[in-house]
Amino acid sequence: MEFLLSEEQLEIQDTVKRFLDKHCPSTALHSYFDDPAQLPEAIWQGLVEMGVPALIVPEAFGGMGMTLLDLAIIAEVLGQAAAPNPLLGHTLATQALIYAGSPAQQEKWLPKLASGECLASFATAESGNWLAPSLSCVNGNITGQKQHVPHAEHAQLIVVALAGGRYALIEQGATGLEISAENVADRTRPLASLNLNDCPAELLDGDCGNAAEPILNTALVLLAADSFGGAAQCVDMAVDYAKTREQFGQPIGKFQALKHQLANMAVDVEPMRGLYWHAAYAFDQEPETASRQAALAKAHLSDRFLHVARETVQAHGGIGYTWECDAQIFIKRALFNYTFMGNAGLHRKRAADLADW
Amino acid sequence: MDLKYNASYEAFRQQVVAFLGEHWPAPDSAGDSRAEKEAWFRRQAIAAGYLYRGVPREFGGSEQEPDILKATIIRDEFSKRRAPMEAPGIGNMMLVPTLLECGTQEQKERFIPKTLTGEYHWAQGYSEPNAGSDLASLRTRAELVEGENGPEWSINGQKIWSTLAQFAQYMFVLARTEPEAGKHAGISYLLIDLKNPGITIRPIKQVTGGKEFCEVFFDDARTPADWIVGERGEGWKVSKATLAHERSSIGGAQTAVGLFEKLVELAKGVEYQGVTAIDHPQIRERLVTLEGYVQSHLYSSYRQLSMAAAKQNAGRIGLMNKLINTNIGHMVADIAKDLINDAALLMPPAKGRAEGDEKWLNQFFGSLGVAIAGGTSNIQRNIIAERGFGLPRDDAE
Ligand SMILES: Cc1cc2nc3c(=O)[nH]c(=O)nc-3n(C[C@H](O)[C@H](O)[C@H](O)COP(=O)(O)OP(=O)(O)OC[C@H]3O[C@@H](n4cnc5c(N)ncnc54)[C@H](O)[C@@H]3O)c2cc1C
Numbered sequence: 127m128e129f130l131l132s133e134e135q136l137e138i139q140d141t142v143k144r145f146l147d148k149h150c151p152s153t154a155l156h157s158y159f160d161d162p163a164q165l166p167e168a169i170w171q172g173l174v175e176m177g178v179p180a181l182i183v184p185e186a187f188g189g190m191g192m193t194l195l196d197l198a199i200i201a202e203v204l205g206q207a208a209a210p211n212p213l214l215g216h217t218l219a220t221q222a223l224i225y226a227g228s229p230a231q232q233e234k235w236l237p238k239l240a241s242g243e244c245l246a247s248f249a250t251a252e253s254g255n256w257l258a259p260s261l262s263c264v265n266g267n268i269t270g271q272k273q274h275v276p277h278a279e280h281a282q283l284i285v286v287a288l289a290g291g292r293y294a295l296i297e298q299g300a301t302g303l304e305i306s307a308e309n310v311a312d313r314t315r316p317l318a319s320l321n322l323n324d325c326p327a328e329l330l331d332g333d334c335g336n337a338a339e340p341i342l343n344t345a346l347v348l349l350a351a352d353s354f355g356g357a358a359q360c361v362d363m364a365v366d367y368a369k370t371r372e373q374f375g376q377p378i379g380k381f382q383a384l385k386h387q388l389a390n391m392a393v394d395v396e397p398m399r400g401l402y403w404h405a406a407y408a409f410d411q412e413p414e415t416a417s418r419q420a421a422l423a424k425a426h427l428s429d430r431f432l433h434v435a436r437e438t439v440q441a442h443g444g445i446g447y448t449w450e451c452d453a454q455i456f457i458k459r460a461l462f463n464y465t466f467m468g469n470a471g472l473h474r475k476r477a478a479d480l481a482d483w
Numbered sequence: 484m485d486l487k488y489n490a491s492y493e494a495f496r497q498q499v500v501a502f503l504g505e506h507w508p509a510p511d512s513a514g515d516s517r518a519e520k521e522a523w524f525r526r527q528a529i530a531a532g533y534l535y536r537g538v539p540r541e542f543g544g545s546e547q548e549p550d551i552l553k554a555t556i557i558r559d560e561f562s563k564r565r566a567p568m569e570a571p572g573i574g575n576m577m578l579v580p581t582l583l584e585c586g587t588q589e590q591k592e593r594f595i596p597k598t599l600t601g602e603y604h605w606a607q608g609y610s611e612p613n614a615g616s617d618l619a620s621l622r623t624r625a626e627l628v629e630g631e632n633g634p635e636w637s638i639n640g641q642k643i644w645s646t647l648a649q650f651a652q653y654m655f656v657l658a659r660t661e662p663e664a665g666k667h668a669g670i671s672y673l674l675i676d677l678k679n680p681g682i683t684i685r686p687i688k689q690v691t692g693g694k695e696f697c698e699v700f701f702d703d704a705r706t707p708a709d710w711i712v713g714e715r716g717e718g719w720k721v722s723k724a725t726l727a728h729e730r731s732s733i734g735g736a737q738t739a740v741g742l743f744e745k746l747v748e749l750a751k752g753v754e755y756q757g758v759t760a761i762d763h764p765q766i767r768e769r770l771v772t773l774e775g776y777v778q779s780h781l782y783s784s785y786r787q788l789s790m791a792a793a794k795q796n797a798g799r800i801g802l803m804n805k806l807i808n809t810n811i812g813h814m815v816a817d818i819a820k821d822l823i824n825d826a827a828l829l830m831p832p833a834k835g836r837a838e839g840d841e842k843w844l845n846q847f848f849g850s851l852g853v854a855i856a857g858g859t860s861n862i863q864r865n866i867i868a869e870r871g872f873g874l875p876r877d878d879a880e
Contacts, residue, residue, distance in 0.1 A: 129788075130786065376875070380877065386864040389865075393810065397779040407484050422775055475767065
């Protein structure tokens with residue numbers, strides 16, 4: 127037994143990291159941030175070429191049949207770079223097809239999602255309600271609103287979560303589909319609202335007995351992993367700045383108050399890696415604990431990421447409060463991770479309910 | 484990554500259960516006192532490969548491959564049966580790893596095996612009234628003099644806060660042997676038998692009312708010349724040797740998990756604002772918030788142990804484990820004091836067990852001691868920042 131990543135996992139993590147170092151350095155990150163209407167084409171194409179969207183798709187449908195852990199460690203690296211990317215919505219749509227699609231629907235869509243030929247997204251939130259969608263598909267049409275749909279304008283396919291644990295597919299350009307961009311804080315993962323007016327939709331009609339749970343857990347694990355990467359990067363940024371910035375004739379990192387602030391940040395962050403690894407591992411190997419571990423991990427990691435991102439702004443002084451500083455991007459990523467799919471209060475409550483307490 | 488309790492682990496669990504069935508409680512033939520019975524039991528458990536899995540057989544350990552799941556099974560089954568685990572105390576925590584790293588063959592053979600079984604109790608003689616966090620400023624001296632049986636160290640000075648020194652047979656002491664050398668370079672690491680003449684031990688009453696730590700006075704106390712660990716003037720390095728090779732023990736994290744489980748049990752048995760505490764949304768949220776830290780610590784320790792087994796360096800996380808443990812202790816105390824409600828007005832007895840929920844005050848106070856002993860939390864933060872991040876040291880240090 128062991129609790130470590132394999133050589134292959136470290137290798138793919140490293141490959142994605144090197145790609146992002148090249149294609150998503152701070153300058154590129156800021157230009158994406160300032161133009162959120164654009165799909166981060168180069169990053170997405172790179173991820174597609176490295177096979178990232180294919181990772182968790184079964185081999186029968188042109189994927190690699192790998193585990194959620196394999197994908198989560200990529201989410202960590204994306205979080206570390208604060209990389210603008212549409213992977214979250216795409217992955218949730220992919221999971222919806224895997225868990226709720228009929229063989230014919232899987233045959234039709236999964237190869238395209240795996241190859242990146244088709245970009246997909248996932249719509250669930252309805253005015254603050256993340257977990258119990260109310261819309262339904264009547265005679266092949268949906269009417270109603272959805273909020274906070276990632277990269278909706280660029281997705282060719284949107285999976286819409288419906289009442290009763292059902293899902294439906296809407297294709298880009300469908301009649302009665304109105305997409306309006308939200309004025310989001312985190313512009314690396316822009317969101318849009320959908321107004322559906324008798325919009326033609328195709329119900330996923332596989333056996334979707336428990337699809338809602340794995341889809342939710344996938345989201346929670348990926349957000350937890352992303353939070354670890356982002357939080358670790360915040361610590362590194364704040365430490366690096368403390369080594370170079372001088373005041374009172376010395377590096378500010380020599381002042382004990384700042385040292386202790388940085389040490390406290392690291393003490394929050396470093397052990398969390400194990401928590402998200404384990405949540406991913408539970409998804410893959412221990413289905414009976416998967417939901418609780420995913421809820422716990424998302425609540426804890428996103429909560430600590432947000433805290434550490436705030437501290438990072440503080441540790442940078444005035445520069446930390448500017449639009450130019452990377453810290454502002456991380457704090458907004460942290461807000462997204464904290465809130466998307468339900469905030470820490472909600473998932474802590476779920477974790478408590480899922481315990482035998 | 485593989486944490487599956489497959490058939491071989493289930494078989495291992497059965498072995499452990501069967502072993503415990505045969506050996507604990509210990510038979511009358513094992514000895515009269517509880518201490519004798521525990522030492523007997525530990526010898527059997529070592530022979531079976533369940534305790535001291537990281538210590539070589541040569542020195543009384545069981546020398547097993549590191550294995551997180553086996554370690555967890557052992558902890559679970561031993562604690563279900565209330566069987567003695569590895570002997571608690573500073574001897575096994577600090578002296579054994581230090582001797583394994585820096586001791587002579589003779590020192591290892593002489594001291595390690597009986598420390599493992601709990602027969603030898605050790606006290607740590609580091610802190611002095613004027614040398615706490617700034618330990619290297621210590622002033623207790625040791626000089627080599629001619630004794631009846633050859634050269635010996637003569638020790639003069641005072642130590643303080645020495646835990647359980649009143650019950651210990653031996654002490655490991657940091658003393659200044661090279662007064663001309665610099666602050667750190669003048670210190671040596673000596674072992675001494677506390678029964679020797681010239682040693683006075685005075686227990687000090689603690690916050691808890693118990694007397695767990697002591698002042699220890701040395702007045703020309705003697706110890707043999709070869710009871711020095713490492714060379715003269717290397718004592719500072721020797722005392723840090725085990726930190727450099729941070730034992731990736733998962734003990735601390737497992738203890739945190741156990742404490743958390745007890746806290747949940749407590750919440751199931753008490754009322755909070757008119758309902759059973761475990762049903763109160765606030766308590767549920769606070770418990771899960773704490774559990775996020777506890778589980779992070781647990782899986783982080785799994786990772787560290789796996790890395791150690793794979794001969795990889797886990798990096799700066801090794802410097803953080805003490806502070807992480809300490810923080811969890813503070814959070815537990817914070818929730819416990821609300822759960823026990825009025826019992827927080829009562830003092831648990833200094834000796835023996837409290838009947839009521841005020842027994843949680845032992846944890847409440849004890850967590851404060853944890854934050855001080857072995858380097859205060861502020862000192863841990865300094866270490867993380869300076870050694871972990873490479874930030875410039877304070878001029879005072
Ligand atoms: C329960 C318990 C058991 C103990 N057992 C033993 C034992 O068995 N053997 C032994 O030798 N010692 C033992 N100690 C002593 C312990 O190691 C010291 O108390 C500890 O190192 C702190 O030293 P001090 O008490 O002199 O406090 P001080 O060093 O005077 O510290 C007082 C306060 O100042 C802060 N401070 C000091 N220096 C700095 C700095 N550089 N930066 C920031 N803050 C600083 C500290 O964090 C603390 O909050 C024990 C202590 C306790 C509480």
